[in-house]
Amino acid sequence: MCEEGFLSRMALNDNKAGMEGLNRDKINKIIMESSKGSRFYENELKKEQQVNQRIERMMLQKAHITEQQLSKAQAQVEKMTSDLERGRDLSRVIVHVDMDAFYAAVETRDCPDLMDKPMAVGSMSMLSTSNYHARKFGVRAAMPGFIAKKLCPNLVIVPTNFDKYRAVSAEVREVFADYDPHFLPMSLDEAYLDISDHLEQRRGWPEALRTHRLRLHTNNTGTARVEEHGDLQETVEVEGLSPVLFENSPSSSPCLQDAAGGEVEVFGTCAEEAVREMRFRIEQKTSLTASAGIAPNMMLAKVCSDKNKPNGQYKLSSNRQAVIDFIQDLPVRKVSGIGKVTEKMLGALGITSCSHLGQEMALLALLFSETSWHHFLHISMGLGSTHIERDGERKSMSTERTFGEMSALKEQFSLCRELCQDLAQDLQKEALKGKTVTLKLKNVNFEVKTRAWTLPCAVATTEELFAVAKDLLKTEIDNVSPQPLRLRLMGVRVSSFASADDKKPLQKSIVGFLHKKQTNSSSTSQISHKPVKEHLPKPPGLTQPSACPSLVQQRQGQEGHAWVPSRGGVEVGRTGEDQHALTASDKMTHEPTAHASTSSCCSTEPESGTDSLTCPVCFREVNTTELTVFNRHIDQCLSGVTMGQNNHTDTELERGPKNWREEGGGGDGESAGDHTESTTGLLLYETSTANIPLSAVGLNPVCLNTCPNGGVSIHRGTDPNTLKGSSQSDPHVRDCLLSTGGPRPMTTPKPESRDHRGPALTCPVCQETQDTNDLTLFNLHVDLCLNQEVLHDPKGRTLSCNTMPIGHVVGLE
Structure with missing residues (x-):
């Protein structure tokens, strides 16, 4: 069973254009024989065993389902079906455009020698795509290159060139924008468009706006084209319209000839003509062909685009019966969102087509998650999104790269930086910044590990991303030490993007x-x-x-x-x-x-x-x-x-309004008396980092209300223990000390070996800058300022600050 299960997982998926009518048994046998003994085989076998265990649990759960449970589920399904049917929207015209074998077509265009050869783009480890000649041998995307070589020994594998592909994709998107400025790109080679508005405008267009002249490009067929408008005269047939890279492509439509002898083509006003014109313009601009699907929603449009590949299009009528008829015999694997695992689990229940989904929906509602069976119900009814939201909230952005085995640290860190650089450029284009950076690693045993780190602030630059990703990579390297970290894939992702809500507080707060x-x-x-x-x-x-x-x-x-x-x-x-x-x-x-x-x-x-x-x-x-x-x-x-806060130097006590004004932040034109109201109760204790309030040296802060000098300053250079001597030499200072019962003990700050000044603090009450970075001392000063006038005790008596012990003023007692 394991062998059969493994074959079913690794079996050729021929639900792709250009792979019809292949000898599946022969191809599957070659795939298995080529894979046995490889890490790829072992990994696929392990995954297949996990899927088989899931199926066994599902079947066991099915065996315990009662008729009552089925009836209840059926009622729920019918109610939801009725609700969905009432909301069915057939008014929009959605188009899915998919470039034909995009990477391979670009390489073939630039190297015509590959035109008649089976070729693929990628490496021996993994293929990104293949042309239609190679698909006849069973070679397709997401297949290891060494297996593809077994299927097609003459296969030419061309390395990827994403800079080239992005440049061509940009040209294609310029054409998309003319039909839907808000089109939704899904990758470099495909996009969704809503052309409903374009069709409304197109109905009023004169024929000149729907006429395009052919310009001849130099290519392997010797033909070329130009997009211009001109008067029409007679009809001619044009051969070799494009360097079409596929056999049996639909032939070009008849063209007209203008007065100057140039060949032109006129397109109609309906949806089919608009899409044909779009594909025509893409071909003229890039020498590449595209296929398209036209339907009432995105799910159906995606399926329709595969109907007439390559270089064709298919339109599904916008009425309910046509949709139901179209969906009935559609294989479940043809629908986007159903992969090989879901296909196998549904197959175990006897479900292979979309019509089976509708028939067994009550059972699916009991066996699958709510999200899954809701998705199945939408598929069975032919429903999908009709709203293309290009600028919707993006959850994450990532980039990754697959390669041959890489174990050298220098190469790994270099690749990590390149990925961060590419991702930073993508983030810059979208003006995004994220807080969570994730590193994805896949080793040679196909084991995938992800490590993430969430930052306190959003980042977007190469240096910021690499600073995090490098540490995450180093952690994984240390975990496998002393063995080398042997990788075959690396990726970097950024998520938790800063939202508009974070940037704009909804209401005022304490700040x-x-x-x-x-x-x-x-x-x-x-x-x-x-x-x-x-x-x-x-x-x-x-x-x-x-x-x-x-x-x-x-x-x-x-x-x-x-x-x-x-x-x-x-x-x-x-x-x-x-x-x-x-x-x-x-x-x-x-x-x-x-x-x-x-x-x-x-x-x-x-x-x-x-x-x-x-x-x-x-x-x-x-x-x-x-x-x-x-x-x-x-x-x-x-x-x-x-x-x-403890980096103090020795100080001495002095008094003098001049020094206070210069060091306390007073303006040049302000007198000492001007500062009395805003600085009452403050003694500046000037060190390299901190100010000490009066309470720290035993002085009554309120005495400054009557001090003619407006304050007392402590300066560098003298030990604070000389405080008592200073007070004896100055009667006023002595009185201040005596008013509180003498000086309080003060710890001599420890000298610091280097001059380190922290940020200055400004009192929000008196608006004066304090030369300190000690919040405790700063808070004491603020308390003094707030209580400088009159204090009320709990008994309701009014007390003068001059009669209150300093401990009561600042809460030290």
């Missing part, structure tokens, strides 16, 4: 007050590029090979970036120039009497069409309205703060 209505267009253009670069992943457990460091790290190292680990497995790089920009260049100017108001966060920079949010940590403008991206930026800032 609304950070929203910037006016931004600097020059600065936002620079910031917009940072999130992607700063969020490149380092998947947990993945290590870079010593001889192959991370490409992203190499780039950042060349640019002088200092790499800082951030949350979520992300590596964040900032240059020294960027760090300076965080503390100096982005300071905002405000009015002297700024209060605790969210509206004061707006900048006075020139207007820009780009919306942005202002980070509450670094107070930089982030050129995005996507909350997830904004939150990630905040995480980076918080991570940077944590890294540097």
Whole structure:
């Protein structure tokens, strides 16, 4: 049984144009004998055994189905059938166009010597397509080249040239766009079109618009053609209309001759004539032929395009009875979506045609998933999609390549980069960015493995994709070490595309007050590029090979970036120039009497069409309205703060309004008194990275309300333990210390070996920049600002800040 099952799986699928009337038994015997002992044979045998096990379980399930269950399922099927019948749409004219043996035809056009020879495009490992001469020997697409050689020893295998195929495909699509600007390409050589609107317009076209002159191209037949319009005189027959690459192709239709002696052809206004004109123009432009199917929906159009291949077309009438009659005797394998596994499972139930599907639908509803039997029901009724949605939501985009055995690391990484480059170009064309990168690998034993990594931000460039894919590939290489990773297929896929919903929040949130209505267009253009670069992943457990460091790290190292680990497995790089920009260049100017108001966060920079949010940590403008991206930026800032919060230098206590104005962010034209209201309760403790509030050194923050100098500054250079001596030399400072019972203990910061300054923080209440990146200290300062006037205790009494211990003010007690 296993041998028979294997033959059924590997048996020739002759449900393809040009393969009718073949000796299946002979071909299948050659396929089996050629495959035995190969990895391909072993893999197919294993898969066949799995399918047989599925069939056994299905038959066992069928044996336990009761009449009551069948009756209930039948009622459900009838109800759904009635609903679908009421929604049947026969008003659209859908066309499926399929180029004839596309890759092989392109190669034959460019090399006429292959015209009469059996040839295929691909390699000894796998064929992509074959011409119609080779199909007579049983050679077809998706067949290993070494088996094809057994079937046809004289077969010529030509390597693929996708750059050439894409160029020709672009020319074909230019013709499609004239009939349906929103056509849906399914691959390089096929597409769906809805020509309903075109037919409405075509009915009013004069004959001149439907007339095309033949231009003669230089080819193996010595004929050529031109698409022009002209007056008609007499009818002539033209031989060798195209370098048709197939025997028994439909002959050309009669042509007319204009006054200048040029040959022209006139087309009608109906659907058949419009499609014939389309195929004619494709042939004139590319010297290649196409086949087409015309039907009321996409499923039927796909089947019809295969009816008169090659170089032909078939139209199915748009009425219900014609559709039902057409579908009745159609083999299930002819329908798109039913492959060899489903075909075999249906065959085990005695279902081989679409009419059998309708007869056994209740049983199928009990044995198959809901999605599957719904699909079967649509097929049995001849229903399919009538809406061609080219710009629908794409779920993923990928590229992969099949090759001979590859085990060299250098070749594998090189191929991985090439795939990432190709995919990046495709993503750029569609303006897409994705968060999940997947690497697909198939080894020489035909075992397929996929590894994926989801990033915190969307990526699209070659470097970003390769940074992830390379690590995923390295992980798989390490898993099989010390044995080499022997591959025969590699692919890269990007999914989880950024959607419009992610980019536009539906309602205001707590970060609304950070929203910037006016931004600097020059600065936002620079910031917009940072999130992607700063969020490149380092998947947990993945290590870079010593001889192959991370490409992203190499780039950042060349640019002088200092790499800082951030949350979520992300590596964040900032240059020294960027760090300076965080503390100096982005300071905002405000009015002297700024209060605790969210509206004061707006900048006075020139207007820009780009919306942005202002980070509450670094107070930089982030050129995005996507909350997830904004939150990630905040995480980076918080991570940077944590890294540097203990990197203090020795300090000394001084007082002086001049130093406060210069270092605290005051404007040149503002006096010390101007800052009293917005900076009450703040003592600036200036180090390389942090500011310390008054509570940290035992001072009453509210004393600054009465201080004529408006504040006390601590500067570098002196140990904070000299604080007491400073207070004795200054009566005012001594009074401040005594008001809280003397100085509180303060831990001397540990000196740092290098000068590392984190991002400056700006108080949202007083609007003054604080020279610190310690959020704890910054939050204490904000609390002081919020409670600088009058405090109320739980008993309802009003207390003056001057009479309250500092611990009550800042919540330290």
